Amino acid sequence: MAISTESWGSEAWKALCKVRETTPLVQCITNFVSMHIMANSLLADGASPAMVQVIEELLEFTSLSSALGINIGTLSPDWIFSMKAATIRANECQKPWVLDPVGVGATRFRTEKCIELINLKPCVIRGNVSEIMAVVGEWNVCTGESTTTCCAAVTKI
Secondary structure: OOOOOOOHHHHHHHHHHHHHHHOOEEEEEOOOOOHHHHHHHHHHHOOEEEOOOOHHHHHHHHHHOOEEEEEOOOOOHHHHHHHHHHHHHHHHOOOOEEEEOOOOOOOHHHHHHHHHHHOOOOOEEOOOHHHHHHHOOOOOOOOOOOOOOHHHHHHHO
């Protein structure tokens, strides 16, 4: 469903009101820098954040949550395993999940892990211009190439 420029504000307000009415439990696997910000943002919106990434409770918790947010800012074998396991469980439970591809394109390892997560079909990919362009293969953030193709790159997703 396309939203016109004129109705964007009212649609955003309706969505925020729905969040406040339903107070969804949002599981977050995010980096250490943004954990506090993410938790406070979700609380301000009316959601209940939970920073759950350890495998011992992850699958059970993902089943209980309303949604899942994955931020690849902190990558380690344990976190990568948890991110994949949580997204697979979210998909099994038909829960929406969002991918924030922090720094994708900066290193081969980070990009490969991000692509593996994208292959698990997030509902939304949230990123800045360089991250979105790196995701669609139009731009390498390491080279500092021009951002003039941004609009074309974003429409490919």
